[in-house]
Amino acid sequence: MIRGTKELLKLTIFHTEIELRRLSLKPFHDHFKIIFTHGNEENGNPSQMLYYFWLRDHCRCGECINSRTFQKSYHILDIPLNVKPIQYHLEEKQLSVIWDDGHSSEFSLEWLKNVHQPIVRQREYFFWNKDTGSDIVDNSISLDEIKKNKTKCQIKLLKSLLKYGFAFIAGIEPTLNATENAITTFFPVNKTHFGDMWQVTNNYLHNDTAYTDSFLAPHTDNTYWTEAAGLIAFHMLSYEGTGGNTLLVDGFNAATNLKNNRPELYDTLTKNVIEWEYVDEGVHYSNIDHIIKHHPLTKDLWQIRVYDYHMRDTERAPQNVEGASHKDNKGRNNRV
Ligand SMILES: C[N+](C)(C)CCCC[C@H](N)C(=O)O
Numbered sequence: 001m002i003r004g005t006k007e008l009l010k011l012t013i014f015h016t017e018i019e020l021r022r023l024s025l026k027p028f029h030d031h032f033k034i035i036f037t038h039g040n041e042e043n044g045n046p047s048q049m050l051y052y053f054w055l056r057d058h059c060r061c062g063e064c065i066n067s068r069t070f071q072k073s074y075h076i077l078d079i080p081l082n083v084k085p086i087q088y089h090l091e092e093k094q095l096s097v098i099w100d101d102g103h104s105s106e107f108s109l110e111w112l113k114n115v116h117q118p119i120v121r122q123r124e125y126f127f128w129n130k131d132t133g134s135d136i137v138d139n140s141i142s143l144d145e146i147k148k149n150k151t152k153c154q155i156k157l158l159k160s161l162l163k164y165g166f167a168f169i170a171g172i173e174p175t176l177n178a179t180e181n182a183i184t185t186f187f188p189v190n191k192t193h194f195g196d197m198w199q200v201t202n203n204y205l206h207n208d209t210a211y212t213d214s215f216l217a218p219h220t221d222n223t224y225w226t227e228a229a230g231l232i233a234f235h236m237l238s239y240e241g242t243g244g245n246t247l248l249v250d251g252f253n254a255a256t257n258l259k260n261n262r263p264e265l266y267d268t269l270t271k272n273v274i275e276w277e278y279v280d281e282g283v284h285y286s287n288i289d290h291i292i293k294h295h296p297l298t299k300d301l302w303q304i305r306v307y308d309y310h311m312r313d314t315e316r317a318p319q320n321v322e323g324a325s326h327k328d329n330k331g332r333n334n335r336v
């Protein structure tokens with residue numbers, strides 16, 4: 001039987017529609033417990049713990065939060081560690097509290113529910129390889145399409161980047177300026193020691209293999225930084241000679257294959273760290289990090305760092321990692 005919503009007090013809690021019969025609040029020595037009683041159940045109802053100190057530190061009033069910067073206007077140490085409510089009132093959508101330090105707070109239940117949701121970004125990865133990668137090129141957008149509907153193109157571009165790890169913009173005039181205009185339509189350009197809109201060719205402008213005419217094996221950039229660049233745009237402006245094709249690898253697919261086929265190597269590359277170093281005119285970067293990293297909360301595969309060329313001083317890599325990294329490289333190259 002489908003009941004009309006007028007018969008049921010519907011409150012969306014925990015992302016499910018439940019028939020809420022009663023909201024109740026129980027005070028304990030250091031927290032509230034809100035119980036969402038639904039149907040005729042008296043047990044097993046969803047509840048939410050709200051610790052007094054946490055709640056007081058998340059007061060949303062104009063005295064506590066700067067209404068323009070949305071930042072706190074006080075220091076957490078200003079709150080008494082054992083702050084307690086002296087009065088409270090729970091309504092259908094709001095919890096009001098008067099604290100023993102004289103402060104009053106009001107909290108929307110919706111806000112309290114959302115702020116308590118852990119960051120569980122389950123990413124939808126679409127793994128591809130040399131046989132299936134060409135199927136995804138249809139995710140490209142063109143400059144003409146951007147001019148007609150920028151927002152629609154932005155959504156398509158971001159969806160492709162999040163799902164596949166790459167995207168194409170077609171129809172850009174082969175100049176630095178036209179490339180910059182296309183990129184800055186959607187993203188800011190970050191300035192690094194290579195410049196902001198840089199040009200790369202075999203002129204040894206920088207101490208890096210990319211500035212030579214040597215083959216560039218699959219890699220990720222900036223392994224020598226704690227926060228490597230997340231997105232890099234390349235545009236072929238001119239071409240003379242042979243070779244030099246861009247090689248794209250689904251690093252997450254390669255890492256997942258490694259995990260499935262050689263879990264011991266995956267474990268080594270996840271547990272051990274390597275020191276990467278980049279030395280150039282006026283710059284010297286170094287960073288120590290894992291080759292394979294997982295999201296601290298969701299435990300999803302989160303980042304891979306693969307760049308043999310920057311491991312200038314290989315003594316700094318534990319010997320077992322050298323071997324594992326080598327086997328992983330061989331494995332990945334065979335699969336590209
Ligand atoms: C991409 N861009 C041409 C600017 C730099 C080329 C060198 C990048 C090098 N793999 C590194 O990680 O530093």
Ligand SMILES: O=C(O)CCC(=O)C(=O)O
Nearest residue numbers: 200210221234245246247
């Ligand atoms: O030219 C390419 O396709 C990639 C070059 C590259 O990976 C780099 O410059 O870091």
